[in-house]
Structures are given as structure tokens and as C-alpha cells.
Amino acid sequence: MEEETFPEGKTVYRLHKTKERNARLIDKRKKQAIERDGSLKCEACGFDFEETYGSVGKNYLEGHHIIPLSETKEPYEAKIEDIVLVCSNCHRMLHRKRPWLTVDQLHNLLKK
Ligand SMILES: [Zn+2]
Ligand SMILES: [Zn+2]
Numbered sequence: 001m002e003e004e005t006f007p008e009g010k011t012v013y014r015l016h017k018t019k020e021r022n023a024r025l026i027d028k029r030k031k032q033a034i035e036r037d038g039s040l041k042c043e044a045c046g047f048d049f050e051e052t053y054g055s056v057g058k059n060y061l062e063g064h065h066i067i068p069l070s071e072t073k074e075p076y077e078a079k080i081e082d083i084v085l086v087c088s089n090c091h092r093m094l095h096r097k098r099p100w101l102t103v104d105q106l107h108n109l110l111k112k
Pocket of ligand 2: 064
């Protein structure tokens with residue numbers, strides 16, 4: 001029986017415009033959350049990277065811009081409220097549909 005193979009590793013060049021994301025903004029947003037809640041938990045599902053992964057997960061959460069940067073033509077001044085902090089799974093799910101789900105919508109979809 002012949003084994004089916006899947007070629008991988010071919011280099012694909014993608015041309016794509018990326019907009020600069022302001023890491024300082026996300027850092028500030030994280031600090032604010034830690035000050036407020038004493039820990040960093042996903043705002044959709046409550047996942048805490050440090051709780052699960054120990055020190056390697058400390059201070060880890062992803063910043064999701066609620067205003068799609070791909071839709072902003074001019075550089076705009078993002079505010080701290082434009083960022084929600086979510087775990088990697090929730091972040092992927094937020095981007096799965098267009099228009100993007102909101103954190104509240106995602107939270108309500110979660111099966112307990
Ligand atoms: Zn999450
Ligand atoms: Zn995002």
C-alpha cells in the first residue's frame with residue numbers, strides 16, 4: 001500500500017502589509033489588569049497562563065484590538081480601552097468570523 005505524503009516546508013513568500021502594533025499599549029493594558037485584578041486572566045474564558053504553565057506563562061496574554069487595524073487607513077491613536085486581553089485560543093476564535101466576535105459574544109458561546 002502506498003503511503004500518501006504531503007510535501008511541506010516549501011518556502012512561500014507572502015506579500016503583506018502589516019501595521020505596527022504598539023507593544024507598549026498592550027503592556028500598559030496588562031499592567032492595568034494586574035493592578036485591578038491581581039492577576040492576568042483571559043477576559044473571555046478566564047484562562048491564566050501562569051496557573052497552567054508556571055513561570056513561563058507569567059504575564060502572558062494576547063492583546064486583541066477591538067478596532068480592526070486592517071480597516072483603519074490612517075494611523076490612529078489607539079487607546080487602552082481598544083485592547084482586550086485574551087488567551088491564544090480565544091484570540092483565534094475572535095478572529096474566526098467576520099465581523100469579529102466580541103469578547104462578550106465569545107464568552108456567551110463558551111460551553112461551561
Ligand atoms: Zn480564553
Ligand atoms: Zn486580535
